Each structure stands twice: as C-alpha cells, then as structure tokens.
Amino acid sequence: MTLEANIEQKETRKNKHKNKSIFLRMLRYAFPYIHLLILSIVIVLTLTYLTLLPPQIVRKAINSYILSETLSTSERLSGIAKQGMMFLLVSSGIFLFEYLSILVTTYIGGRVVYDIRRQLYDHVLRLPMSFFDRHPSGQITTRITSDTQNIQEFFTSVITSIVNDVFLLAGVIFMMWRISSRLFLDIIYVFPLIIIAMTVFRYFDIRAYRAVRNGIAKVNAYIAENLAGMPVTKLFNAEDFKREEFDKINRELFKSRMNQLYVFGIFRPLINFLYYLTMSLIIWFGSKYILGKILNFGDLFAFVSYIDTFMRPIEDLSEKYDIIQNTTASAEKIFALLDEKTEEETKGGKSEITHGKIEFKNLWFTYDNKRWILKDINVEFHPGELVAIVGETGAGKTTIMNLINGMYRPQKGVITIDDVPLEEYDLQMLRKHVSAVPQDVVLFSGTLLDNIRLFHEEISEEEVYRALEKVRALDIIQRLPNGIHTK
Numbered sequence: 001m002t003l004e005a006n007i008e009q010k011e012t013r014k015n016k017h018k019n020k021s022i023f024l025r026m027l028r029y030a031f032p033y034i035h036l037l038i039l040s041i042v043i044v045l046t047l048t049y050l051t052l053l054p055p056q057i058v059r060k061a062i063n064s065y066i067l068s069e070t071l072s073t074s075e076r077l078s079g080i081a082k083q084g085m086m087f088l089l090v091s092s093g094i095f096l097f098e099y100l101s102i103l104v105t106t107y108i109g110g111r112v113v114y115d116i117r118r119q120l121y122d123h124v125l126r127l128p129m130s131f132f133d134r135h136p137s138g139q140i141t142t143r144i145t146s147d148t149q150n151i152q153e154f155f156t157s158v159i160t161s162i163v164n165d166v167f168l169l170a171g172v173i174f175m176m177w178r179i180s181s182r183l184f185l186d187i188i189y190v191f192p193l194i195i196i197a198m199t200v201f202r203y204f205d206i207r208a209y210r211a212v213r214n215g216i217a218k219v220n221a222y223i224a225e226n227l228a229g230m231p232v233t234k235l236f237n238a239e240d241f242k243r244e245e246f247d248k249i250n251r252e253l254f255k256s257r258m259n260q261l262y263v264f265g266i267f268r269p270l271i272n273f274l275y276y277l278t279m280s281l282i283i284w285f286g287s288k289y290i291l292g293k294i295l296n297f298g299d300l301f302a303f304v305s306y307i308d309t310f311m312r313p314i315e316d317l318s319e320k321y322d323i324i325q326n327t328t329a330s331a332e333k334i335f336a337l338l339d340e341k342t343e344e345e346t347k348g349g350k351s352e353i354t355h356g357k358i359e360f361k362n363l364w365f366t367y368d369n370k371r372w373i374l375k376d377i378n379v380e381f382h383p384g385e386l387v388a389i390v391g392e393t394g395a396g397k398t399t400i401m402n403l404i405n406g407m408y409r410p411q412k413g414v415i416t417i418d419d420v421p422l423e424e425y426d427l428q429m430l431r432k433h434v435s436a437v438p439q440d441v442v443l444f445s446g447t448l449l450d451n452i453r454l455f456h457e458e459i460s461e462e463e464v465y466r467a468l469e470k471v472r473a474l475d476i477i478q479r480l481p482n483g484i485h486t487k
Contacts, residue, residue: 022331029112030155037159040104044160047097048167052175053090055305057083059179062298101160109155113148120144120334126342129407133367136224143337147330154327158320165313172310179299179306186285187307190278194314197274201267202321208260209325215253222249268315275311282307343406343427350425353433354418356383358404363413365399373399377413398439405434448477449484 030037065071065079121144132140176184226233226242233242282303289295358381365374373396381387389397402408403415406427415422422430443451452467453459464484468474480486 019328022328022335025335026151026154026327026331029115030108032115033108033111036104036108040101040108040160041163043097043101043104044164045167047094047101048164048171050090050093050097051168051309052171052306054087055175055302055309057087057090058305059298059302062301063296064298067297105156105160109152112155113152116151116334117144117148120148120337123338123340123342127340128343128409129402130367131340138224140337143334147334150323150326150330151334153323158323158327161313161316161320165316168313169310172306176303176306179302180289180295183282183285183289183295183303187278187281190274190281194271194274197267197270198314201263204263205260205267205321206325208256208263209322211256212253212260213329215249215256218249219253222246271311271315275307278307278311279304350420351429353425353430357381357418359416359419360400360403361414361416363403363410363415365396365403365408365410365412367408369411374410401436405431405436447482447485447487448480452484 061080061083065076065083068076068079071079124140124144173184222245226246233239282300286295286300286303290297290300360377360379363374363377364372366372373394377400389400391397399408403410404422406422406425409423417425417430444455446455449461449464452464461484465474468477468484477484477486
C-alpha cells in the first residue's frame, strides 16, 4: 500500500468516527420527542405493511377470479369487485399513513431545529467579542439559518425513510420468496451487482461532494474578501486581474460540480439497467414456469410489482445520501459554534462597586496575537475625575473602554476596580454601571422607544422623556409623526 493510500485510509476511518459522534450528538436533540419518534416509526412500519399488500390483492384477483374456470361469471365479477374494494381501502390507508408520517416527522424536525436555533442564538449572545472579530456576521447567520434547515430536512425525510426502506426491502424479498422461491433464486444474482453499484457510488460520491464543498467555501471566502476590499480594487484599476482570479476559482467549482454530476449520471442509469435486467430475467423464467404450470400469471404480476417496489428506495439513495452529507457538514459547523467558549465566568460574582477607582497595572493587549495594541499600560482613573484619552486612530482609545466593561480580557497585566480584579465582578452588573457611546450607530428593528431603552421594559416612558430632555433631543423626536413610538 502506498503512503498516499495509507493516509487516505486513515482519514476515511477518522471521518467515519467523527460522523458517528456528530450523528449521536444530533440525535440527542430528538430525545425529548422520543415518543413522537417511536410513533413515526410505528406509522412507517404500518405504511410499509400496507405498501406490500396491493400486489397480493391483484394476484388473488387474477388467479382466483379472472383466470378461474370453475366459478360462474357472476361469482367471478363479485370476487373481482371485493378485491377492487380491498385495493381501494388499502390505497386509502396508504394515503392516510403517508399523511400522518409527513405530519409527525415534519413536526419533529421543526421542534428539533427550533431547539437548536434557540440554543445557538443563546450561545452566540454569551460569546466574547473576540469571537465576532474572527468570524463575519454572514457566517454566523448561515449557521443559525441555512445549516439548521439542513438538519430539519434530515429529521423530516431521512430517518423515517431509512426505516421504511430497510423494512420495505426486507418485506419485498420475503414476499417474492413466498410467491416463488425458484423464480427468486433465478434473479438473486442481480442483488450483489446492486450492492456493488451502491458501494462504488458511495465511494465516488463522498470524494465528489468534498470537492464541491471545498469549492463553495473558496468561492464564498473570495467573494466576502473582495467585496470588502472593493474600494481598493477600483482605486488601483485591478478589476481585470480580480475577474481572472475569480474565474479561476469559479471554474474549479464548476469542474467539481460536473464530476459530481458524472457520478449521479452513471449511478441512476446503472440502477435502471439492473432493473431492466431483472425484469428480463423475471419475464424469461416466469414465462417458462407459467407454460410449465409451475407459476400462475397472477404470481408473475405480483413478482414484477415487487421488483418495481424494490428498486424505488435504491433509486432514491443518491438523494438521501446527499441529504446525509449536507446534514453532516452542517451539524459539524453548528457543533463547532456551540463548542466555542463563552465569556469567562466570574470567580466571586461581586455585585457591587463601592467607589469606582479603576487601575490598569502592567497591562498588555492584542486582538490577533500578532500586534500589541496596548503595551505595559499603567494608569489610574479616580472617582469624580474627568479624564480625556486622546490619540490617533488605532492607538487604543476604544480598546481601553472595551477592557473596562469586560468585553475583552488582557493577555498580560490586570485591571482592578476598587483594588479588586475586574474578573471578580459580575459582568452584567459591571456593564450596567458603565455608560458607553459607541462610534457606530446601530438601530434595531422596533420603535425609537425600544432603541432608547434597548428593550428594558422596566424603564418607564417618563424616564425616557427626561433622558431625551437632558440631551436636548426631545424637540427633534416630538416632531416625528408618532414621537418615541415611531418605527
């Protein structure tokens, strides 16, 4: 075995173990709805049983009534009518249980995604500011929206489909053996070919999917980077170079997509060929057995119907496998976000500031672990003092403010409030006592009142009016159509 093959084999084993742990972790979210999951499996098993009945009903109608030579015409018509009613009842049952299956699985998927999204957003709210410096908002939005949607699709259409397909395939094999074991043994050689085709498809589909996934990631990263740097591109007339650079990355993604299409393009026709090969064998051997009085025409019809039922889940394999691949990739990203460390918990939970003396002792700070923004800072801020910190852009003025309210933690040194390390204080209490006016204006959806008191309902409108009057903004807001209630 070559070194490259050995590395690839180890990587495959590693990915299998990782995927298993991801699925187990994902299934924990379905545990609160285990009763509904069990109900959906019962519904699916009932649906599988009903799906196996129509060929048997038609088989009986053909063998016992249509081809019967001993019954009268009225008896034959009466028997055919009974079988027709039975077929209609079973079809109605299939419709009902398919509806129930879709209803229950969609509800489970919706609840699971609701829980994951709620946990994700709650977790994001508790992440430190350093996380948002490293990750663009679009990436976080994708985790909470698109990636969770992929998980919903897994719970909605994959889990119960797998159960249904497994029992349906087993049921079809049992029914075919029961109808004619000789005819079943004549076509059994096709099944290993189907298994080999599925195995080969899985191998190449994984490789093609990873290539597409990497290509999409490169395109997304390139677009995000170059849209942010568009002013520089235009300033230096670099449009042609950037166009060629993007075209190269885009072409790589196109090739990966085409390779994936080639895999699908071969798999589906191959399965169809094996289906027609099986049908040819059934017709050949079945006709011989009918002529030899070993098999009835109704048996042959049922056999053909079951083969058609057998091939359906195999044809859907490519679609379901892609959903599983997407779910694995999305779940991996979601759990990576959930595993991000939240803001450090306070040690003592000190909930009161006595005087308000702030001191920086030998403080060093960097955002990216490459360039120090603050170097060995030693400064004191005493209660009642009016202190102005002046400096050029990037000197660290905003950084000092963010360090005081605990948005970041210094790499070296310590910040104390009333000679107590900042880490000893309750963060929410600390930020409540620090007033800050950000450089960037951020308006949330809602009314002006919501934005002024930032959704703190305990702050009355009277207090808001007094605050607006103090900052000389009341007259401006009162000119608006709905005042502070303007959206």
